[in-house]
Amino acid sequence: MDRLVKTDVQELHLQFIKGKKCSSTFKLTNLMHTMSVAISLTTTNPSIFSISKPLSIIPPLATSSYTLSFSQTCSNNIPPQAARMDTIMVRTSMLPTGKAHQDDLRRLFSKPGRHIFKDAMISIFFVGPHVVEYLISYSPKTLEVTLLLPKAISGCDEYQLNYLLKQAAKMGNPLFVSSLIDAGADVNSRDSEGQSAMSIGVEFGNVKVVQVLIESGFVMNRKFDWFLHVATAMDCVEMLEVLCLGYDDIDVNSVDSKGQTALHVASIHGHVEVVRFLISVGSDPDIADTKGWTPLHFSAQEGHLKVVKVLLDHSIFSKNTVTKEGKTAYALAAERGHDHLYDMLHLEDLLHRAARVGDVHSMKSCLAEGGNVNAKDQNGWTPLHRAVFKGHIECVKLLILHGAVVDTVDDEGHTPFYLATEAGHSQVSLHLISHGAKANMKSLERKNSRDWNCFKNHASSVVKPLTQERY
Template identity: 55%
Template structure:
């Protein structure tokens, strides 16, 4: 016979509860038919793990229960790699009885009469162990092995709570293991906050994909996932959500009626704005107060975001909120002077240039407006004044640094526009200030076509060459 007793378990699992007494029980059975057997129980970590009855006598063919305890409550489970173990020694008692001191002396000796019947691993299990493993502290431990053991003692509700913790930490490995063990990916707390929302907040794109692949069902009425990603300017998260989560609503609104575009605009996140618009988010949408994303960006003074939104929409800058405020009014209220030009004063300058309102031009330019600012067609104020033949406005704009060779969206310079409209004096003034008379537009047109001048001049020298009678 190679052993005298047999344990009823292959390992002892202690359910660890933080700062509470923790223990586990197991049984040893005497395999001898006629003789008592003495047993000795020791652990590899006796300062932490001990028995209430480490030395005992088991009658023939009987079973005895033993309790393994943590020596004192602890905030952290005493995990180890490799695992701590219980060593079970046994010896036959011919006399059938012995005192504790006699048993102690017996097992201090070694010899053929002392059997090493079992080595039983000790594992700590339960949700508190999983939570501890989620922390960055126990790096020397075999996390995967210990996690598998710890999860074995968790029920479905505990697994789902632990999945929320893993999502909050952005730990995709833990999330995968927990989901495989039975955690509910569609679990929500009392405030309807989902596991997916926690994953997005963690910023882990892999974790988001795992949840989607595991059957996460989006609820667009409360899942403002795009809002969270937009607030962080995490375009890669937006991509995963928009391209993998087929039921997601690009224009879902939060309790204030704001879409993800509103949120990106509030924070001035241009890359998030660009992506959301590219996949179909509506930049015209208004919130509960009638604010567009442009209103939001303007109220926060985000220049690049305002520029992008103005490029997306030609006339959205004229939209008013429920209390009648334009994007310009919001920027003006907070003193964001760098936005005045693109939101309002640029329009005033273009209008003044069109109508030859010299005093209006001077007033705008004195406020620091960009003299070469373009409208929705790429026209500068000089384009407008030249096309309308407003020579006074042309000269004033040139004196303030207006560029003569800037092109509009069709590749035309102010000189092109002046010649197109037949304004010779304007054309010659522009040439005198550096306009290139042989500069081609996108369609190859040269501004100073001879026929244009025959209508208006008796002598023409467009390129400084020969004169010709009209």
């Protein structure tokens, strides 16, 4: 005979509740038709478990009930089972007399031999939300923990599973998240404030957890879910990639309560790689928030050089957009003293305007603040191009005095000298020639007329004395 008794269960589940004792019952049935069986029940951890009737006798074909109790309350209110299983060992021996005292039974099982049968091993598992929370939060991520977790989850209701799903998302273990969802946790459950397991996973930067939640069918709610904004603030490009790949219809230009997109957030924090990524997936750098601030305004104010460069390369209006307070990105940078941004943010825009209208005073201020005298606009014009085209001789003199290159060409290959002559400003042209300007090829090609030749002859007669006078 292989065994003398049979058990009604192979596992005992103890519903662990913090601060309370717990117990579970099981039954043994004598398989012998004519003979009583002596029973010995021991646990692998007798210091914390107690068993009713650890030594007993079961009559022929009879059944007896037993109770396993967790015999102490843990002072720290956590289950004693860290990453292992406990068991009850069921040993038996035939008892022809059918009767024996406890001391007799003790002596019977104290001596090993062929008369002792090891009939069964009953596994002991703590179950319930407190156990799951403990395993999620404190246990090492071992194979045995992955075996214990499904058992512990079996003692949880749906409400508890939903709570535990959020805890697992926080701790960043995708296996635990999957196990809870498989057990019945609702991936779309939210608390009273709208917080979900997904929002927690994103907030804590747990990319693999977020992937599991997306694959499990999480549905975003635009009222609560600002995942792109959160991931952006954390400078987590990988999280942004997962979100954009997981949701084809995700709105990369969605705005929060301040009217700010994720690109605004990235610009505020100076996360240049995030800025590049968001623009690559369609973020609009020219969107202004409720106060009229574009991402460029924020990056300029904070002095984020690399971000400013990227935004300028991709924006259309931001450079000249003013906030509701009437400030450009340059003005905000100037307020904070970010002089390394002046050229990039086109302090020279003011210089260009002053050169165009002939405002020498404003030009002096721009140059004193560090404006680039040779900065080009979108057409390749420098302030000198503008000043000579309008014939503002005093502006021309000031610009050359501050180092303006007299022969720089615009996108069409035109020099300031060419523009001056085409506009008929001979005094300006003479001043340029006196400072080394040369007629470029396009000037010769386009002004090969009698008037042009007359002007050139006149210029030569005047320039020579001027040149001699300089030296």
